[in-house]
Amino acid sequence: MKRAVVFESSKPLRLTDYAIPTPPSNGAVVKITYSGVCHSDIHFWEGFDNLPGLKELAPGHEIAGVVEALGDDAGTELNVGDNVVVYPWLACLECALCVGWRSNLCRDIRQMLGFRQHGGFATHVVVPIVERTVLRIPRGLSPEVACMLPCSGITTYNAVLNTRDTLQDMVGLKVYCKDITDN
Numbered sequence: 001m002k003r004a005v006v007f008e009s010s011k012p013l014r015l016t017d018y019a020i021p022t023p024p025s026n027g028a029v030v031k032i033t034y035s036g037v038c039h040s041d042i043h044f045w046e047g048f049d050n051l052p053g054l055k056e057l058a059p060g061h062e063i064a065g066v067v068e069a070l071g072d073d074a075g076t077e078l079n080v081g082d083n084v085v086v087y088p089w090l091a092c093l094e095c096a097l098c099v100g101w102r103s104n105l106c107r108d109i110r111q112m113l114g115f116r117q118h119g120g121f122a123t124h125v126v127v128p129i130v131e132r133t134v135l136r137i138p139r140g141l142s143p144e145v146a147c148m149l150p151c152s153g154i155t156t157y158n159a160v161l162n163t164r165d166t167l168q169d170m171v172g173l174k175v176y177c178k179d180i181t182d183n
């Protein structure tokens with residue numbers, strides 16, 4: 001398999017050969033079909049201090065692909081050959097935040113794909129755990145769009161969701177002003 005690896009900040013990535021890994025017992029190996037480029041990938045490549053990145057690592061955390069192999073204890077929800085997206089913000093899944101479905105705020109995010117483990121700028125990615133992270137792509141959704149959902153998609157969706165009431169108030173205010181003007 002190949003990975004496009006950052007060896008040095010702001011220098012060209014190097015296409016590097018690796019052995020195809022076996023899947024971890026609760027995880028999977030996903031053959032990548034699409035990988036988005038996020039601004040965080042650029043920051044990682046530039047070497048920003050606030051990203052917990054390691055050098056000699058393939059960035060990329062907007063990943064769509066096909067399940068190539070599953071670990072023995074990965075469960076039966078997925079099958080080899082499934083078209084999937086990979087949620088990259090891997091967490092402990094045991095703390096109160098994770099149990100409450102706020103794993104993006106978990107302090108134990110040691111395994112983040114593309115920052116602490118090799119990410120999606122590659123032919124394959126190793127996902128340490130499939131629970132909540134390897135998700136089948138619904139029929140009708142193209143993989144090139146689906147790959148963006150685990151980062152760009154949920155970020156913008158969250159912004160709209162959290163500002164919805166304010167936006168509705170603003171729209172209401174605009175209509176109210178128009179009524180005054182009309183009268």
Ligand SMILES: [Zn+2]
Pocket residue numbers: 038039040041061151152
């Ligand atoms: Zn991102």
Ligand SMILES: [Zn+2]
Pocket residue numbers: 091092093094095096097098103106107108
């Ligand atoms: Zn947690």
